[in-house]
Amino acid sequence: MGAVESHARKANNKDAVRSTPPISISPSLTRIQQGIIACESCSRLRTYCKGIGETKRKAYRDQTYWARPVPGFGDPRARVLILGLAPGAHGANRTGRPFTGDGSGDFMYPVLHETGFANQSKGIHRDDGLKLRHAWIASVVRCAPPGDKPSPQEIRNCAVHLTAELSELNQLRVGVCLGKIAFDGYMAYLLAQGIIQRKSAYRFAHAAHYVLPNGKHLLCSYHPSLRNTNTGRLNSAMFTRIFVQARKLAGLDG
Numbered sequence: 637m638g639a640v641e642s643h644a645r646k647a648n649n650k651d652a653v654r655s656t657p658p659i660s661i662s663p664s665l666t667r668i669q670q671g672i673i674a675c676e677s678c679s680r681l682r683t684y685c686k687g688i689g690e691t692k693r694k695a696y697r698d699q700t701y702w703a704r705p706v707p708g709f710g711d712p713r714a715r716v717l718i719l720g721l722a723p724g725a726h727g728a729n730r731t732g733r734p735f736t737g738d739g740s741g742d743f744m745y746p747v748l749h750e751t752g753f754a755n756q757s758k759g760i761h762r763d764d765g766l767k768l769r770h771a772w773i774a775s776v777v778r779c780a781p782p783g784d785k786p787s788p789q790e791i792r793n794c795a796v797h798l799t800a801e802l803s804e805l806n807q808l809r810v811g812v813c814l815g816k817i818a819f820d821g822y823m824a825y826l827l828a829q830g831i832i833q834r835k836s837a838y839r840f841a842h843a844a845h846y847v848l849p850n851g852k853h854l855l856c857s858y859h860p861s862l863r864n865t866n867t868g869r870l871n872s873a874m875f876t877r878i879f880v881q882a883r884k885l886a887g888l889d890g
């Protein structure tokens with residue numbers, strides 16, 4: 637994409653996001669989100685998240701950590717699902733909104749802004765005015781896990797929340813899985829729903845694209861963790877290409 641085209645796209649997208657009427661979350665989706673926030677199914681993760689919220693990181697010691705499960709965030713009419721692994725201990729576990737207040741979000745939101753999915757390039761705290769258009773962000777595990785490593789049982793426990801949220805997002809056309817654990821979680825969802833019959837036909841790789849039997853699309857990306865972005869495994873241009881493709885596959889550019 638040339639610089640002029642890029643700027644034109646950005647300007648149009650920003651205007652489009654700004655002009656979007658307020659999006660109301662339905663009562664049923666609100667109930668699902670409240671159920672997520674109140675969930676205590678995984679004692680190890682609940683204890684860890686509450687503990688992080690009490691000890692805090694020095695830079696945030698004046699803040700009250702969310703320290704609860706983090707529900708999905710975005711546009712209920714989303715055509716694109718962005719699926720991550722789990723809240724960051726001092727990111728979403730602090731702020732209560734996915735990818736908000738940590739390095740992963742600092743990398744991702746500028747790309748979502750550039751590609752027209754977000755009205756601003758920063759996600760700092762829950763009341764910062766950030767709005768998404770045509771995108772919903774969720775994770776396969778809603779509580780921050782120690783070392784970013786949820787157990788298989790914790791991932792299975794949390795699958796119920798993803799299934800519930802997705803049951804309300806009936807305009808989805810594209811799923812973007814950020815990292816292998818998100819990909820595996822989405823595979824488990826697709827199998828459980830009977831959308832795919834076998835996982836063996838699908839393999840995680842950055843920029844892998846599959847058309848699912850129901851005609852919807854699956855896109856894979858490396859996770860925008862500092863581990864990947866600081867080492868150059870994932871850079872901004874690579875990540876932008878994923879979301880430009882997601883827009884096209886979702887029919888948002890026609």
Ligand code: SF4
Pocket residue numbers: 672675676677678679681682705706777778779790793794795797
């Ligand atoms: S990880 Fe999911 S299932 Fe486990 S306690 Fe948190 S919200 Fe509940």
